[in-house]
Amino acid sequence: MAPVIRHSTGVGFCTPGAQAETAEQPTAASGKHSSETRRITLTVNGRQHDLQVAPNAVLLDVLREQLNLFGTKKGCDHGQCGACTVHVNGRSVNSCLMLACMQEGAEIVTIEGLAESAGFELGHHPVQDAFLAHDAYQCGYCTAGQMMTAAAIINDDSIDGDEVSLREAMSGNICRCGAYKNILDAVQSARGQMRGGE
Amino acid sequence: MTTDTGKTREYNLSAEKPRIDGTLKLTGGADYAADRNLPNQTYGYPVTSTITSGKLVSLELDEALAMPGVLDIFHHDNFDQLSRSPNSFADENLTSEPRLPFEDNEIHYQGQYIALVVADTLNHARAAAMKVKANYERSDEFLTDIKALDRGEGELPGEEQPGDASSIGDADSAFESASVKLDHRYSIAQENHSVMEMHASVAQWENDMLTIYESSQGVVFQRNALSKIFGIPPEKVTVISHFIGSGFGSKLFMWPHAIMTAVAARRLGRPVKTVLSRTQEYLATGYRPTSLQRVRLGADDSGKLLSIHHDGCNESSPAGKHDDTVSGATPKMYDCGGNAAVTNRLVTVNKCPPCPMRAPGEASGNFALETAMDELAVKLEMDPLALRKKNFAAADPTSDLPWSSNHLKECWDDAASRFGWDKRNPTPGAMQDGDEIIGYGMATQSWEAMRQHCSARFGFRADGSLLVACGTQDIGTGTYTIVAQTASELTGIPIEMVDVRLGDSQLPSGPLSGGSMATSTVLPAVSAAFDEALSQLKSLATAEGGVFENADPDTIEIQSGKLVQGDRSVEITQLLADNQLGLIDGEASAQPGDEQNQYSFRSFGAVFVEVRWDPGISRLRVARVVSTIDIGRAINPMTARNQVEGGIVMGIGMGMFEQAEFDQNGYPYNNNLADYILPVNADMPKVEVDLLDYPDYRHNAFGARGVGEIGLTGVAAAISNAVYNATGKRIRDMPISIEKLLSA
Numbered sequence: 001m002a003p004v005i006r007h008s009t010g011v012g013f014c015t016p017g018a019q020a021e022t023a024e025q026p027t028a029a030s031g032k033h034s035s036e037t038r039r040i041t042l043t044v045n046g047r048q049h050d051l052q053v054a055p056n057a058v059l060l061d062v063l064r065e066q067l068n069l070f071g072t073k074k075g076c077d078h079g080q081c082g083a084c085t086v087h088v089n090g091r092s093v094n095s096c097l098m099l100a101c102m103q104e105g106a107e108i109v110t111i112e113g114l115a116e117s118a119g120f121e122l123g124h125h126p127v128q129d130a131f132l133a134h135d136a137y138q139c140g141y142c143t144a145g146q147m148m149t150a151a152a153i154i155n156d157d158s159i160d161g162d163e164v165s166l167r168e169a170m171s172g173n174i175c176r177c178g179a180y181k182n183i184l185d186a187v188q189s190a191r192g193q194m195r196g197g198e
Numbered sequence: 199m200t201t202d203t204g205k206t207r208e209y210n211l212s213a214e215k216p217r218i219d220g221t222l223k224l225t226g227g228a229d230y231a232a233d234r235n236l237p238n239q240t241y242g243y244p245v246t247s248t249i250t251s252g253k254l255v256s257l258e259l260d261e262a263l264a265m266p267g268v269l270d271i272f273h274h275d276n277f278d279q280l281s282r283s284p285n286s287f288a289d290e291n292l293t294s295e296p297r298l299p300f301e302d303n304e305i306h307y308q309g310q311y312i313a314l315v316v317a318d319t320l321n322h323a324r325a326a327a328m329k330v331k332a333n334y335e336r337s338d339e340f341l342t343d344i345k346a347l348d349r350g351e352g353e354l355p356g357e358e359q360p361g362d363a364s365s366i367g368d369a370d371s372a373f374e375s376a377s378v379k380l381d382h383r384y385s386i387a388q389e390n391h392s393v394m395e396m397h398a399s400v401a402q403w404e405n406d407m408l409t410i411y412e413s414s415q416g417v418v419f420q421r422n423a424l425s426k427i428f429g430i431p432p433e434k435v436t437v438i439s440h441f442i443g444s445g446f447g448s449k450l451f452m453w454p455h456a457i458m459t460a461v462a463a464r465r466l467g468r469p470v471k472t473v474l475s476r477t478q479e480y481l482a483t484g485y486r487p488t489s490l491q492r493v494r495l496g497a498d499d500s501g502k503l504l505s506i507h508h509d510g511c512n513e514s515s516p517a518g519k520h521d522d523t524v525s526g527a528t529p530k531m532y533d534c535g536g537n538a539a540v541t542n543r544l545v546t547v548n549k550c551p552p553c554p555m556r557a558p559g560e561a562s563g564n565f566a567l568e569t570a571m572d573e574l575a576v577k578l579e580m581d582p583l584a585l586r587k588k589n590f591a592a593a594d595p596t597s598d599l600p601w602s603s604n605h606l607k608e609c610w611d612d613a614a615s616r617f618g619w620d621k622r623n624p625t626p627g628a629m630q631d632g633d634e635i636i637g638y639g640m641a642t643q644s645w646e647a648m649r650q651h652c653s654a655r656f657g658f659r660a661d662g663s664l665l666v667a668c669g670t671q672d673i674g675t676g677t678y679t680i681v682a683q684t685a686s687e688l689t690g691i692p693i694e695m696v697d698v699r700l701g702d703s704q705l706p707s708g709p710l711s712g713g714s715m716a717t718s719t720v721l722p723a724v725s726a727a728f729d730e731a732l733s734q735l736k737s738l739a740t741a742e743g744g745v746f747e748n749a750d751p752d753t754i755e756i757q758s759g760k761l762v763q764g765d766r767s768v769e770i771t772q773l774l775a776d777n778q779l780g781l782i783d784g785e786a787s788a789q790p791g792d793e794q795n796q797y798s799f800r801s802f803g804a805v806f807v808e809v810r811w812d813p814g815i816s817r818l819r820v821a822r823v824v825s826t827i828d829i830g831r832a833i834n835p836m837t838a839r840n841q842v843e844g845g846i847v848m849g850i851g852m853g854m855f856e857q858a859e860f861d862q863n864g865y866p867y868n869n870n871l872a873d874y875i876l877p878v879n880a881d882m883p884k885v886e887v888d889l890l891d892y893p894d895y896r897h898n899a900f901g902a903r904g905v906g907e908i909g910l911t912g913v914a915a916a917i918s919n920a921v922y923n924a925t926g927k928r929i930r931d932m933p934i935s936i937e938k939l940l941s942a
Contacts, residue, residue: 080872081394140222170879176392178843179844
């Protein structure tokens with residue numbers, strides 16, 4: 001059974017025993033900035049990374065530009081659109097609003113690791129399967145964030161399963177293509193599958 | 199290469215299929231423009247004007263250049279000599295902003311690029327960009343609101359565009375003598391596309407060849423424009439756009455950030471990645487221009503239209519002209535007694551150039567016309583649906599050509615029945631449910647059906663898979679999937695075995711992803727390329743020593759991945775293996791033919807809206823939307839319905855929420871996704887969309903007329919008309935904000 005991911009409480013995951021790697025530098029170091037970075041360790045999708053990050057680098061940019069995890073998207077950089085939603089220590093967060101250097105030791109799950117971190121086959125978290133079946137996207141750009149939020153709220157006992165509650169809980173994630181109807185259908189379908197006949 | 203005008207056969211293809219690119223999109227594997235870090239890559243960050251009009255006198259760069267990681271700063275005095283693109287739509291090299299970056303010291307709008315900082319990391323580039331100081335000669339003479347020029351009656355402001363004026367019959371005389379007349383003004387505020395994926399370019403030069411990863415709705419257009427701008431052959435420019443985080447028109451034609459990124463990459467000899475910030479996106483990548491409109495309708499006492507006048511006026515820019523032609527489609531909408539006259543005007547404002555936005559022109563014009571029709575119905579004390587039915591246009595009023603296929607009457611009836619229109623009480627405020635007052639409104643929906651020329655390649659691979667390639671894009675509409683469906687249908691090979699390649703300018707030339715024309719344009723080219731590849735397979739099979747040696751090729755058919763002749767058959771994979779071939783492929787093109795002179799092609803639909811107005815807490819909500827659309831054939835009804843539903847969401851935005859707002863300095867202050875209000879999931883009403891299924895084989899062999907735009911049209915008018923039915927207040931200026939409703 002999949003570990004519980006919570007939307008609003010800080011329950012962490014078990015840490016797989018990944019080996020620490022050589023620190024991953026910002027690309028193309030110029031030599032002028034080595035003294036301004038901070039060394040941190042992040043566990044992302046079960047894999048541990050030793051990183052040198054700029055003190056003002058947000059988690060979103062570190063995931064994308066240093067770890068090449070491009071599944072997490074930038075839509076606004078201001079916590080307004082939800083496209084960058086990831087799970088940090090079991091909570092869904094806007095990774096554009098979180099300084100990477102403050103996340104020492106954090107357990108992070110991105111869309112690339114959503115299924116496996118919850119004990120499902122790669123790409124087959126019930127939310128992913130439901131989004132495919134319900135065509136809950138068009139361009140696909142906001143989709144990772146939609147699914148990370150969905151996976152979190154489905155496991156959050158404080159969010160009811162009725163339409164109004166789910167729509168409200170999904171409203172931090174903008175879909176400009178307007179696939180909201182299918183997104184709701186997919187979340188309801190995945191919720192039914194994950195929580196059974198409660 | 200063969201050319202097919204697509205009228206030789208009729209395909210019967212329509213199936214609900216999950217997207218073939220779904221797994222990539224759902225696992226983070228789909229590569230959007232900025233989703234790559236090339237070896238030795240650097241980061242560009244634009245610096246933009248903070249004044250609205252004037253001159254850039256000087257830039258102070260010393261502090262920025264001394265910032266960590268900065269490699270160079272490009273600007274007017276540190277840039278390459280380039281030429282403007284000819285900006286021809288016909289030659290497929292149109293750009294959104296004809297000016298080159300940093301071309302001169304004129305500042306035309308807030309957000310105009312004045313420099314590009316390039317550094318080793320994104321953080322360094324952004325930090326240094328904040329340190330660039332610009333000295334301006336500020337002009338206080340600027341305009342950001344065209345309504346300020348409007349006198350509120352008579353002619354609209356602006357310069358009339360002679361090419362936009364058209365008329366049939368004698369609309370002036372018919373209007374003068376009509377017993378029932380209506381003359382009102384309407385407006386729609388500037389809407390921002392608000393694409394989720396900001397515009398981005400990753401440019402790399404290898405020797406004298408440019409590769410640019412771009413979020414583009416038109417890789418061929420951008421390739422051609424860059425070729426002209428840099429003065430290099432088009433084959434030396436590659437534009438790649440495998441996945442696009444939506445476009446809605448803002449990514450049809452290249453913007454200047456791509457040019458300055460390519461220059462920086464060439465000068466530094468390293469790849470440069472530039473991703474616009476959300477604010478830059480809102481200031482410098484186009485928008486649906488504010489439009490002012492005047493509609494005059496003349497009718498007799500029975501509701502028969504005698505004349506339509508529709509005058510439009512939209513914003514344009516000193517940095518690039520854009521004519522939204524908001525009134526262009528109006529004369530085709532109703533039988534108006536043969537009397538219609540339309541005009542359009544432009545007013546230059548100090549903003550970046552406007553550009554097409556989903557259902558460009560028509561969504562705006564439809565709002566004004568369909569609201570005016572509702573007002574006419576009120577005046578006549580007639581049911582708004584009955585008024586429309588009475589004026590149904592049995593043929594295209596502007597040309598007298600028959601419609602290729604038109605099931606608008608069924609759309610009206612089907613949607614009205616599903617909505618429960620017969621329960622409508624026409625008296626404003628008469629329908630209540632508890633604290634809420636209910637309003638019903640409706641509108642006709644419409645969008646032109648276009649088709650362009652297109653080339654494609656179709657290949658059979660030795661491993662049994664198919665390769666289908668076209669230089670168009672999938673912007674989320676489902677083009678990858680319908681191309682795969684088509685290839686599977688033509689060959690009997692399972693859809694899982696179809697490898698579709700799009701979004702690369704090196705592929706056979708394909709159309710823009712815009713105007714709802716990609717499906718009708720691309721699929722005929724795919725089938726023509728299939729024919730070409732199949733004829734090569736047949737040649738192999740019938741050649742000397744072949745399995746069907748000397749057989750008549752016309753007696754050979756393809757079934758489930760086999761060539762079949764009579765009771766003989768051969769696996770295509772075997773045929774390739776026998777001939778030691780890895781791939782048999784054919785390239786072909788398709789284009790519209792004579793049918794364009796014989797029929798008028800247009801899709802229609804009907805949309806019905808229920809609003810609920812709670813006067814106690816001043817809350818207005820759209821509660822229900824029902825729409826029935828006739829788009830000919832939907833190749834994939836699941837993705838097609840999704841398009842219409844998405845259009846309805848954007849229509850709710852137009853009717854209820856969306857407007858760019860400017861301060862007294864010309865600064866658009868709601869330049870982000872929190873302050874620019876657009877619909878979120880909690881705003882969603884119950885939406886019920888039905889697609890009729892009448893293949894339009896006069897348009898193309900697949901019967902599809904396209905679906906991207908039409909869902910948006912009509913929605914704002916239907917909301918406005920429902921608000922009138924609920925409140926008795928006629929709001930003619932979109933969006934219907936609570937302030938407007940309360941002060942009306």
